[in-house]
Amino acid sequence: xxxxxLLGSAAFWVAMLRxxxxxxxxxxxxxxxxxxxxxxxxxxGIMVAGAFSGWLAxxxxxxxxxxxxxxxxxxxxxxxLHAVLTVMLGLSQHVSGLGVTMLAxxxxxxxxxxxxxxxxxxxxxxxxxxxxxxDGIPIIGPVLGGQTPMTxxxxxAVPAIAWLLYRTPVGLALRMVGENxxxxxxxxxSVTRLRIGAIVAGSALMGIAxxxxxxxxxxxxxxxxxxxxxxxxxxxxxxxxxxxxxALAGALLFAFFDALQLRLQQSTGASLPYxxxxxxxxxxxxxxxxxxxxxxxYPQALMKPYRxxxx
Amino acid sequence: MIGAWRLERRTEPSRTATALAPxxxxxxxxxxxxxxxxxxxxxxxxxxxxxxxxxxxxxxxISETLTxxxxxxxxxxxxxxxxxxxxxNIGAEGQLYLGxxxxxxxxxxxxxxxxxxxxxxxxxxxxxxxxxxxxxxxxIPALMxxxxxxxxxxxxLLGNFIVLLIVSMMLDGPMKDPMAxxxxxxxxxxxxxxxxxLIERTRAHTGLLWAAGLAVIVWLVNRYTVxxxxxxxxxxxxxxxxxxxxxxxxxxxxxxxLSGALAGLAGAIEVAGRTSYVTLDMSPGYGYSGVVVxxxxxxxxxxxxxxxxxxAGVLVGADSMSRAIAVPNYIADVIxxxxxxxxxxxxxFSQYRLRRMGAA
Numbered sequence: 001x002x003x004x005x006l007l008g009s010a011a012f013w014v015a016m017l018r019x020x021x022x023x024x025x026x027x028x029x030x031x032x033x034x035x036x037x038x039x040x041x042x043x044x045g046i047m048v049a050g051a052f053s054g055w056l057a058x059x060x061x062x063x064x065x066x067x068x069x070x071x072x073x074x075x076x077x078x079x080x081l082h083a084v085l086t087v088m089l090g091l092s093q094h095v096s097g098l099g100v101t102m103l104a105x106x107x108x109x110x111x112x113x114x115x116x117x118x119x120x121x122x123x124x125x126x127x128x129x130x131x132x133x134x135d136g137i138p139i140i141g142p143v144l145g146g147q148t149p150m151t152x153x154x155x156x157a158v159p160a161i162a163w164l165l166y167r168t169p170v171g172l173a174l175r176m177v178g179e180n181x182x183x184x185x186x187x188x189x190s191v192t193r194l195r196i197g198a199i200v201a202g203s204a205l206m207g208i209a210x211x212x213x214x215x216x217x218x219x220x221x222x223x224x225x226x227x228x229x230x231x232x233x234x235x236x237x238x239x240x241x242x243x244x245x246x247a248l249a250g251a252l253l254f255a256f257f258d259a260l261q262l263r264l265q266q267s268t269g270a271s272l273p274y275x276x277x278x279x280x281x282x283x284x285x286x287x288x289x290x291x292x293x294x295x296x297x298y299p300q301a302l303m304k305p306y307r308x309x310x311x
Numbered sequence: 312m313i314g315a316w317r318l319e320r321r322t323e324p325s326r327t328a329t330a331l332a333p334x335x336x337x338x339x340x341x342x343x344x345x346x347x348x349x350x351x352x353x354x355x356x357x358x359x360x361x362x363x364x365x366x367x368x369x370x371x372x373i374s375e376t377l378t379x380x381x382x383x384x385x386x387x388x389x390x391x392x393x394x395x396x397x398x399x400n401i402g403a404e405g406q407l408y409l410g411x412x413x414x415x416x417x418x419x420x421x422x423x424x425x426x427x428x429x430x431x432x433x434x435x436x437x438x439x440x441x442x443x444x445x446x447x448x449x450x451i452p453a454l455m456x457x458x459x460x461x462x463x464x465x466x467x468l469l470g471n472f473i474v475l476l477i478v479s480m481m482l483d484g485p486m487k488d489p490m491a492x493x494x495x496x497x498x499x500x501x502x503x504x505x506x507x508x509l510i511e512r513t514r515a516h517t518g519l520l521w522a523a524g525l526a527v528i529v530w531l532v533n534r535y536t537v538x539x540x541x542x543x544x545x546x547x548x549x550x551x552x553x554x555x556x557x558x559x560x561x562x563x564x565x566x567x568x569l570s571g572a573l574a575g576l577a578g579a580i581e582v583a584g585r586t587s588y589v590t591l592d593m594s595p596g597y598g599y600s601g602v603v604v605x606x607x608x609x610x611x612x613x614x615x616x617x618x619x620x621x622x623a624g625v626l627v628g629a630d631s632m633s634r635a636i637a638v639p640n641y642i643a644d645v646i647x648x649x650x651x652x653x654x655x656x657x658x659x660f661s662q663y664r665l666r667r668m669g670a671a
Contacts, residue, residue, distance in 0.1 A: 041464065081652075089318070091655050094399050094464055098602060099652040106644030107347075113639030114351045231468045238462075275480040282469045289466060293459035307318065 012259060014146035018217060020255035021147075022047070022209040024154040026233035027240065027247045028161050029205035033079075035165065035242055036198035037178035037301040041097025042082045043206045044230030045104030050075045050210030052108040055221045056115065058125045068150070068211050075207020076200045078104045083199040087192055090305030101230070112221060122220035148216040150208075155248075157205070162244040174198055178299035181306040191306050206230070228282065235285035239292050242299060250288070257284055318663040328661035333607055336653035337621070344646050351638045358638055365631025366624035372631070374513030378585060379623035380616075382407065382594065384522035385577035386601025387608065387615040388529050389445075393570035395533070395610050396546040398453060398563060402467030403574040404598025405474035406445035410578025411589045412481055412497070413437075413444035419500045419588070420486065430503050437504060438579055445575020446568040448474070453567030457560045471598065479591055488588060497589040506584040516584035523616055525573065530612035532569075542566050574598065595626075603651040609658060622647055 026043060033040040054071030058064055078100055085096040116123065128148035135145035144152075165171040174194055176184040181191040209229075214221050236254060240246035261277040345355045366376050386403040393400035400406075418437040428436070452466040479495070481487075486497040509515040533539040541562045544552045553559045577597065586593050604622050608614030629643030 085652065085655065089656060089659055091659060095602070095606060095655060096652070098401065098599075099648055099655065102599065102603075102644065102648035103652065106641055106648050110347065110639055110641035110645050113641055117637065117639075228469065228472045231465055234465050235469065238465075273480045273483060275476040275483075279473050279476045282472045285469050286466050289461045290455060290459060293455070293461045296460070 010142040010146070012263065013143045015262070016252070016255045016259040017143060017147055017151060019258050020251045021151045021154045021216070022212045022229055023233055023236060023251040023254060024248055025157065025205050025209035025212065026230060027236045027251055028157055028244060029075075029202040029209065030233050030237045031240070031242055031244065031247055032161065032174075032202035032205065033199050034237055034302055035178045035299055036174050036195045037181065037299055037304065037306070038083075038086055038195055038199055039093040039097060039234075039303050040079070040082055040100075040199060040202060040206075041094060041234065042078055042100030042104065042203065043097075043233055044226060044228070045101030045108075046075045046078045046203050046206040047210030047213075047226045047230050048105040048108045049078055050207030051214045051225060052112060052210075052221050053207070054211030055125060055214035056111075058215060059123060064128055064215055067215055068208055071207040071211030071215075072204040073207070075210070076204040079200045079203025079206075080196070082203065083196040086305065087195045087199070090307055093303050093305075105226075109223060122222060124219040125215075127214075127219045128216045150212050150216045153208075154212075158244050158248045165244065170194075175299075178301055181301050181304075185306075185308065191308075195306075206233075209233075232281065232285045235289050238296055239288040241292070241295070241297055254281065254284060254288075257281070316665050316667055318659075319666045320663055321661075324662050329609070329658075332609070332657035332661055333618075333654060336607070336650055336657040339653045339657075340646055340649040343649050344642060347642060347645060348638055351642075353636050353638045358632060358636055361632040361635050362625070362628035364628070366628030370510070371513060372627065374510045374515040375627045376620065376624045377509070377519055378514045378516070379627050380619045381516070381518045381522050381584065382577040382581050382597045383600055383604050383619035383623055384519075384526060384616055385573050385580065386597050387604030387619050388522075388526055388612060389570045389574035389577070390601045390605035391608060391610045391612060391615050392529060392533075392542070392573065393449075393566055394546075394605055396542040396562065396566040397549065398456070398566050398570065399464045400449055400452075400467055400567070400570050400574075401464055401602060402449060402452065402470045402598065403570075403577070403601045404594060404596065405467070405471040406448050406571050406574035407578040407581070407594055407598055408474050408478050408589070409444040409448050410441035410575030411582045411593065412478060412486070412578070413440040413575065414579035414582045415486060415497050415500060415589050416440065418504045418583075419498045433501070434504055437500075437583070438576065441575045441579030442572035443575070445573070445578070446571035449567045449571030449574075450564065453563055457563045475591065478589065482589065482591065486589070495591055499588045500582055502587075504583055505587060506580070514585060518580035518584035521576070521580055522619075525576070526612050526616050529569075529573075533612060538562075538565060574601070600626075600647060603647050606651055607654050609654075622650075 026047060030040060030043055050071035053074040054067040057070040058067035082096055082100045085091045086093045128150055130146055130148055132145045135141045137144065165175060173184065173189050177191050177194045185191050210226065213225055236247060236250045240250045258281050261280045265274050265277040348355050348358045365372055367373055386407060389403045390400060414437045417440045418433060452463045452470065455461040455466060456463040482495045482497055488496050488498045506516045506518050509517050509519055541557055544557060545559055545562045549559055581593060582589060600622055604615055604618045607618035625646050626643045629640045632638060633640035
């Protein structure tokens with residue numbers, strides 16, 4: 001009964017979409033990189049850097065959209081570092097990605113401490129406002145109205161990325177580079193440039209995903225605020241079979257369970273320790289990987305560095 | 312411009328380059344981080360001097376560095392062993408915590424009252440339980456990789472978050488220390504089980520000898536046993552190994568058990584040597600730093616000991632330095648991360664060289 005009441009309340013669906021937003025953006029970012037054949041485990045750190053840099057820009061007086069842009073640029077720069085290491089030098093994508101995560105997050109924490117040496121409570125900004133002018137739309141109005149423009153951006157990014165991948169020559173080339181780089185090279189395409197471009201663009205999306213947390217969901221930068229969301233995005237891409245539409249569905253499904261566990265945790269009848277509920281997102285991610293394992297259609301060249309003329 | 316230079320594989324890996332790689336990587340790292348120190352507004356030379364002094368400058372500094380190096384040797388070994396066989400275990404953090412929980416479950420819960428075993432037996436049981444806990448936890452993702460092809464990096468990473476919640480649950484529930492006044496810590500280990508001091512009146516304990524001994528054992532296993540050979544073969548080329556009739560899945564399982572056990576022991580030795588109980592912050596990311604230690608050592612078990620002392624020195628030195636000068640101690644994590652990436656690049660140039668296109 002209680003669960004039914006819950007699903008009928010707009011507040012639940014508002015919370016779900018809010019939880020889903022950074023996951024949608026992050027998953028799309030990972031998807032772009034992996035479609036071009038490169039695993040990007042830098043996401044966890046890039047999200048930290050995006051959250052911090054976007055917030056800092058706004059704190060220093062920039063308008064909110066500029067903050068998002070700054071987060072995208074910073075994310076793109078860390079992506080460029082990952083691209084140089086994995087595409088141009090052909091280094092291990094696993095280790096390089098972990099290195100980028102460590103570097104991006106430690107640099108953010110270092111910069112935060114240098115900028116604010118003696119603060120106990122994190123300084124705050126005024127985040128994006130909710131779009132209550134949308135409340136009038138039937139059925140979905142109250143849910144969309146409770147969101148900020150960043151959620152709208154995330155929802156629009158899904159068809160945009162799908163269009164890019166499946167309806168444009170660049171998208172075709174990008175997918176080809178992820179499946180068979182030698183053949184792409186034979187067609188006169190530059191594997192190096194396409195992969196670098198995909199990683200930088202994907203990492204920019206990851207940076208924006210991080211900035212959602214400081215510019216929309218909360219109004220300050222906290223340590224450990226990303227808390228594994230990046231890794232969850234990496235799992236969601238496999239669940240989504242590397243397709244933007246399914247990535248959206250996966251992120252929403254995941255957010256549904258996350259919002260549900262939050263409510264169950266708060267409801268008075270909770271009989272389990274609260275940690276059990278908090279575990280659910282991570283366990284779900286692992287389960288998603290296991291369930292999809294048999295059917296997963298990995299991009300054929302994923303994690304294989306390409307060196308011209310080398311077999 | 313991108314195509315003007317290209318990497319060319321050396322016919323033989325350059326020995327000089329291999330030997331110089333860690334030094335070059337560390338030199339480059341210190342150079343990059345000097346810019347950050349300058350940005351924080353501190354004199355670079357003095358900052359590095361304070362950092363070095365805080366890590367190795369006194370008896371106390373050395374003892375602190377060795378205390379930190381102890382778990383890092385073990386998590387570094389855990390990563391090195393697994394990476395050699397291309398099992399990317401990034402879950403050493405979680406395995407360490409589970410090892411610590413298991414150690415306390417065996418050696419603390421009963422406080423010598425319920426379990427009336429002779430101390431040496433109880434000590435062995437405590438260590439075995441910790442090793443087993445770590446090993447079993449890694450076995451799950453290893454099997455998922457071997458049987459289903461699920462990427463182990465993501466599953467081991469996600470596992471770390473699950474373990475921390477399990478620890479938190481245990482500290483709230485069955486393993487809660489009733490005397491801790493609500494402070495989240497577990498019951499303490501029976502005091503007879505604690506490790507002896509290595510240096511009097513410091514925190515350095517004999518766990519360091521355990522860690523170093525295990526490094527030698529892992530090196531011997533790697534070099535002189537059939538299992539070691541198989542691990543290296545599977546890592547070098549799993550496909551060819553299968554073709555040769557090597558039991559690839561079994562080797563993978565064996566590697567996972569060894570790697571997880573080493574990380575689990577790190578937890579037990581931390582509890583027995585330093586903290587004597589489990590807290591939620593007993594490891595400041597030793598599992599993740601273990602990845603860096605393993606890479607800096609080029610996955611060599613004996614190199615792991617040296618790399619662990621280096622990383623521990625950076626962590627301890629930065630803590631001490633940041634108390635004296637206005638540079639946040641997060642510089643340590645930046646140094647460690649930069650060292651990892653620089654080392655990757657440096658290792659590449661021991662196998663490849665840059666050639667200008669068309670010059671050949």
